[in-house]
Amino acid sequence: MDTQHIRNFSIVAHIDHGKSTLADRMLELTGAVEQRDMRDQVLDDMELERERGITIKARAVTIWHEYRGERYQLNLIDTPGHVDFHYEVEKSLQACEGALLLVDAAQGVAAQTVANAYLAIEGDLTVLPVLNKIDLVHARPDEVAEEIEHSIGIDATGAMAISAKTGKGVSEVLDAVIREIPPPAGDPDAPLRALIFDAIYDEYRGIIVYLRVVDGRIERGERIRMMGTDKTYDAVEVGCFTPKMKSTGALSAGEVGYFISNIKRLGDVKVGDTMTHFRGPEVEMLPGYREPTHMVFADFYPTAAGDFEGLREALETLSLSDSSFSYEPVTSDALGFGFRCGFLGLLHMEIVQQRLEREHDMDMIQTAPTVTYKIRMEDGTEDEIHSPGQLPSPDKYEGLLEPIARATLLIPAEYVGALMQICADHRGTYVRQEYLSTTRVQLTYDIPLAEIIYDFYDKLKSSTRGYGTLNYEIVDFREDDLVKLVILVNREEVDALSSIAHREQAEQRGRSIIKKLRKEIPRHMFEVSLQAAVGARIIARENIAALRKDVTAKCYGGDITRKRKLLEKQKAGKRRMRQIGNVEIPQKAFLSVLGSAAEGK
Amino acid sequence: MKTAGDESSTGSSIEPPRAGTPLYVHVPFCAAKCHYCDFYSFAAVATDSEGFVPLLMREAERRAPLEPTTVFVGGGTPTWLSIVDLEALFDGLDRITGFRRSAAEVTVECNPESLDVAKAARLLELGATRLSIGVQSLRPEILESFGRVHGPRQAFLAFDAARTAGFDDLNTDLIYAAPGQDIDDWEQDLERVLGWGPTHVSAYHLAFEPGTAFERWRQEGKLARAGEELELAFFERTHARLRSAGFEAYELSNFSLSGRHCLHNVNYWENGPYVGLGPSAVSRVGRDRFGNARSLETWRADVLAQAGPAWSERLSPRASLGETWWLGLRTTRGVSPEEARATAGFADEIDPSLAEARALVEQGLLAERDGRFALTSRGLPLADAVAVRFLETATAPEAVHES
């Protein structure tokens, strides 16, 4: 295919602004998918994605559109919408020359709209603003166009107004893609360079690598080399997505498609890596390749203490299809053997946890997530701390540093006061405030990541009645007066319930954790005491009164089976608990360390 | 759910009971349905019992053990049946099993509205040795709230009739911790009943069982449980009062004068074998436990078709071991680990129940004496919480099926 007739683009949008719906309409319109085969949202295909309505992994599809009598190949590359998957968005955009900036004309610009738009602009993409949902009576396209101009600084006067739902304007969008977005610039005759912008694990086909050929041409049967990992593979199959995989035998400069070889583990393929011919001419690597950074850590322990191996297997299998979390064995005094896992963010953590439970039937205890801390030693060296349990006693280090996130908040103007208070309560430092329009404000604060994880996001949502949006990136590690908040159950320290908090917040947090534990931990046949402590000082305490009476009055021959089943059910309920000393602690209690997040579930 | 794999537990291959196996007979008819009752029983009209006894005999011919050591005719209300029906029942059973010569104890459950001297005397002649009378309460308002059809006076008259007819072993069934019940009133009631001179008292704290009117009303907020502290006070007061009257609390809810335990029930708590006849009746024979349909109509059809049981289960030795401990710990006599292993057919080297028992001794909930483990006074009201520790959940019972 000659590059003049190729366009590579993606759609960037805030969650729920209609990206999947628009993609579906495009597929329908171009005949890639027959109307009757049309499941809603063809591009999202993991079960969890469907359920949560978020796109986790990027997908790509090739469609054909006629413009002024000529046929064009359009490659639509889908991008994840959530901040956790920032790096993947970046890589998907790198495979494109243009992006549609899709904004809900009723809701207006949201935090991820801005974040993703900036990514596109930084990547030198042609950005075409599109206002969606104009069929809604409360759509306000003019105002939203103005918001786009203010927040992103691109000209939105000519923004297309469409309804992805009814299909109105979608064909014009495709025309604009061809007209406005430049064709790929690569040289088909140069040595091969292809960008790996995604990879997935397929149960039947193994690893499927998504690539964008930048220069040259790749054919089935050729031997290739991944420049970053320095691994070589045979191209067993090469093709494009229609959206089903269709083998084409070759892909050339400008084209987008897939590559299959005998790659076993997802970890062997690095998103952002460059593919070239094995023993071909020297070429320069495509820019921007890096390993994912884990910002959030949590420990997983099998509920049944012996099931460590089962959990290891499950994590191993899962890592075939998600290479962006890490895991390493840990031991906890309270919980025994388990794994400390690193995630891109909170959502990513939840997804991994749910997949382990659903796809691998694991019963696990998960500790509250924590961020990476750094301790500074006397000699100036620094060490990373991935769990409160790892923190040495204060005399062993000089300073404790925590990651700081630059948070961009987009909120309706009336909530500015409330939000500033929340930011202050969460140790935020004011950076700037901008009015995007008369009704929407963009606030920028530097906030410790730990605060965002603790309950900031929930507070933001509840105090703006769901209209506030958040995006953040880590900008710094900063020292602060941080202490270890220890929780004792029946006077025994439970490392899995400990956390790191700012000294001034420790007392209030300690009280709130103890209160929640009191609710979560069932009564026992003896009194259970709960305490929170900083150093040697007890800052909060509660007791759970002993269970006094629990007895079945009648039990004769006709009752035995039924009553036994009732008791067994009670016992099964305890399977999701962990015994610490004599005390059974339910899974949920381990999340009490979080703020409001744990209560909502 | 029947599958080829669990043939071993279906009716056809359940072994016949050994001679001497205790026998239970269920009569589902009552004058009215009590609001707390979850037995299979219903307010019956005369025609309901037509053909009932002959059908029971057909079932007995197929399944009843020879020479049972104990017999318990329960329900429901067996005395709801006419004297003619009762004669047919007892004569028939004796013809089939020979219980009159073999059984050391033959209990019949009665309710005050259907027991007079004539019926009691006839029951004695028919082979009953012991009557259990549903008194429940001596407070008219509580009896009414229970949906009972008799008053306190009628209860006394029934008891007196049984005595007059010549019964020596008499049990009274009582319920405490009813919604709104005063604990001192309860103690007085208990006092009065003791004054009648029963040899045995079954005193149950009121339970809100699924499917009962009481449970429904509780969920609707029309009734409330007494609350843990009050229930515990009732429990302890009941135990104290009966003990001081010379009654032994030989099981959590059962009290008797010396030597007057209900042998039939003791067998349940020892996890022994038994055969049950009649709708909803359950049997345990060998490793299998199985039951009849909880419906008069279905039971009737099953008996006529000579069908297997409506459900059955076969516990693994490990699960059976846990069950044996659970049941045994309900009794004052407690559990001997060796006996429990033998009962359950558990042959492994390591006895998981024993470890559990020792841990509970540490916690002061069990005590060990002469090689037997039993609940301490602190453990008694926590019997279920203790029981849960012994039950197994890791592996489900082998081959449970319901059809």
Ligand SMILES: Nc1nc2c(ncn2[C@@H]2O[C@H](COP(=O)(O)OP(=O)(O)O)[C@@H](O)[C@H]2O)c(=O)[nH]1
């Ligand atoms: N009224 C209206 N609703 C739309 C339109 N486009 C999408 N939606 C709805 O908005 C919601 C989110 O759309 P979806 O495509 O899943 O958003 P995504 O999260 O950006 O992929 C869904 O309920 C869609 O049906 C539109 O043009 N008009």
Ligand code: SF4
């Ligand atoms: S008399 Fe006994 S069996 Fe009949 S309904 Fe009342 S409690 Fe139940």
